[in-house]
Amino acid sequence: MKKLKKASSSANVLRYLWGSTAATLIxxxxxxxWLLSGSWAAWHSARNNVIQFDNFYQVLLVSNDLASERAYANELVLSPQEKKAQAGASLDNSRQITDRDLAKIPADLLSPALLRSTIEQLKPARNKVDQFREVTLSDPVVAQRAIDSMVAATDFYHEALFRRTSEFLLLEPSALGPILRAQALGELRDATGRLGAQLIIPVATHTPIPLGNIEALSRGKERIAVLWWLLRTQGAEAHYLPGFMQQLESTRDQFEKQGVAMIDSLVIESESGQPYSVDAANFALRYHASLGSFNELLDTYLAGVKKHYVYTEQQALLHLMMVVVILIVLNLLAMGLIFYVRSRVLRPILRLNEIATGIIAGKQQDTLMNDSTAEEVQELFSSLGTLGDKLREQTRLSKTLQRQSEEDPLTNLLNRRAFDALGGNLLKLASPQQPAWLIMMDVDHFKSINDTWGHPTGDKVLVQLATTLKKFSRPGDVIGRLGGEEFAMIFCSPGHEDVTGYTTRIQNEIRRLRFEGPKGEPFSITASFGVASGWQQELSDMLAQADAALYEAKNSGRDRVCGLP
Ligand SMILES: Nc1nc2c(ncn2[C@@H]2O[C@H](COP(=O)(O)OP(=O)(O)OP(=O)(O)O)[C@@H](O)[C@H]2O)c(=O)[nH]1
Structure with a gap:
């Protein structure tokens, strides 16, 4: 029962270990x-921001290119004959930039159909502007048409841009601020360009500015004021674009002082009927120059935001990789620890338990251990091995001592004390049907053997007698040397016939024994027997009875058995 409990407790420990391993794994x-999904989401969002903002950058760039191209187109329309070639070259250069950036827009950003439509809108507008490569402005209506068709082509593209912006925001709401502000910058560039366009024809034709243009100027200024306000509301960009606000203010300052001031004075001149203080070509050039910083502003903003998004993405990726590496290391450590404890500590301890159980049961145990066992457990193995050796030595010693305390050293039969103890136990098992029989035996004239042949010869006789008694005894018989040349046997037997036969066989055997003196002199011996039987009585009483019978055998001539019923 105890063994079963130990075995099941070992199995339990392993079960608990596997249970803990599974729990640790889960x-x-x-x-x-949990950790990975957070880091993954952060990285994914940062990466999305980079991709989306990059896409948006492409689309916005074309808007900016178109605004710029419009300004060069205005310059060409208004330029005097001698400057036509230079203005044409600048316009061509600007158109190349627009076309290059348009070609870069991937099909999934703006549909090919939409791009085709933009190009289709652009082509006739450009053709109308190209009429002014050779001829100077003569018909203001034709010139206005050329300028308006360029504005219409830009408007068409802007519609597509707005649609795309709202799609971006749906995809990645976290980029809302930067994308709206970037769009506001693009709008600002466009609105400031359109403002100047309202004055080009009146200035070129030296006519008052029509009311419709004055209203358009007023709406344009309001639009620009709203865009300036919107751009002041900086979000997180304030941290990673520290010089941007300053650049914004200086751009505004430059535009107010140069562009807006020029428009305002032209409007006053128009309303007061004075001639315009600047000719159309100069106006176009100077106004275009006052818008130069808008392109830089947009470039600074877009490049700064993109750089920030790329940096954020790199940081998020680094964080994600660190989390992955740390988690892998942690998992490996946890697994390693579990397997270390299992193979180097737990299994050896279970083996130690087996060895200890074996030692308790008195079995010889193999205390060899695996080299990979933990050092402390190895020491335990070695200590347990030593303990086992010592216990076995102790057991052997105590067995020897016990045997010595119970044995007669000459004949190896039980001594008197052991005979009394074991004989007493046997007597307790006796019953009327199976009584105990006690036979005392004493060598006849043993003193004369000693005297005649010496003490060592007497010892040999005693040893030979002990061998003879053992030879005739049965398992369970208790045989002892009570002292000197006196021996006794006790056993249980149902009837005296058996005892008589047994005693006679021993008596005859002793008679047949042949001994030699120190010089080979032959002699033989006889012995006398006293028998007693009984149950439920003390051994000492039976010994006294047998002794009395032995006394009788001695007195009645020796070499006989007395006391049998
Ligand atoms: N050799 C030897 N002799 C022993 C030992 N123990 C006792 N004796 C001797 O045994 C002898 C016993 O002699 P007694 O008691 O006179 O008896 P006995 O000579 O046998 O005479 P009966 O018994 O009357 O026949 C003594 O001489 C003891 O010294 C022993 O261990 N070895």
Whole structure:
């Protein structure tokens, strides 16, 4: 029962270990998933921001290119004959930039159909502007048409841009601020360009500015004021674009002082009927120059935001990789620890338990251990081995001592004390049907053997007698040397016939024994027997009875058995 309990407790320990391993695996997987999903989401969002903003950058760039191209187109329309070639070259250069950036827009950003439509809108507008490569402005209506068709082509593209912006924001709401502000910058560039366009024809034709243009100027200024206000509301960009606000203010200052001031004075001149203080070509050039910083402003903003998004993405990726590496290391450590404890500590301890159980049961145990066992457990193995050796030595010693305390050293039969103890136990098992029989035996004239042949010869006789008694005894018989040349046997037997036969066989055997003196002199011996039987009585009483019978055998001539019923 105890053994079973020990075996099941060993199995339990292993079960608990596997249970803990499974629990650790599940918990670390949940923790890993939780940590990884957060880092993954952060990285994914940062990466999305980079991609989306990059896409938006492409689309916005074309808007900016178109605004710029419009300004060069205005310059060409208004330029005097001698400057036509230079203005044409600048316009060509600007158109190349627009076409290059348009070609770069991937099909999934703006549909090919939409791009085709933009190009189709652009082509006739450009053709109308190209009429002014050779001829100077003569018909203001034709010139206005050329300028308006360029504005219409830009408007068409802007519609597509707005649609795309709202799609971006749906995809990645976290980029809302930067994308709206970038769009506002693009709008600002466009609105400031359109403002100047309202004055080009009146200035070129030296006519008052029509009311419609004055209203358009007023709406344009309001639009620009709203855009300036919107751009002041900086979000997180304030941290990673520290010089941007300053650049914004200086751009505004430059535009107010040069562009807006020029427009305002032209409007006053128009309303007061004065001639314009600047000719159309100069106006176009100077106004275009006052818008130069808008392109830089947009470039600074877009490049800064993109750089920030790329940096954020790199940081998020680094964080994600660190989390992955840490989790892998942690998982490996946890697994390693579990397997270390299992193979180097737990299994050896279970083996130690087996060895200790074996030692308790008195079995010889093999205390060899695996080299990979933990050092402390190895020491335990070695100590247990030593303990086992010592216990076995102790057991052997105590067995020897016990045998010595119970044995007669000459004949190896039980001594008197052991005979009394074992004989007393046997007597307790006796019953009327199976009484105990006690036979006392004493060598006849043993003194004369000693005297005649010497003490060593007497010893040999005693040893030979002991051998003879053992030879005739049965398992369970208790045989002892009571002292000197006196021996006794006690056993249980149902009837005296058996005892008589047994005693006679021993008596005859002793008679047949042949001994030699120190010089080979032959002699033989006889012995006298006293028998007693009984149950439920003390051994000492039976010994007294047998002794009395032995006394009788001695007195009645020796070499005989007395006391049998
Ligand atoms: N050799 C030897 N002799 C022993 C030992 N123990 C006792 N004796 C001797 O045994 C002898 C016993 O002699 P007694 O008691 O006179 O008896 P006995 O000579 O046998 O005479 P009966 O018994 O009357 O026949 C003594 O001489 C003891 O010294 C022993 O261990 N070895």
């Amino acid at each position: 918990l670390t997987s949940i923790l890993s998933w």
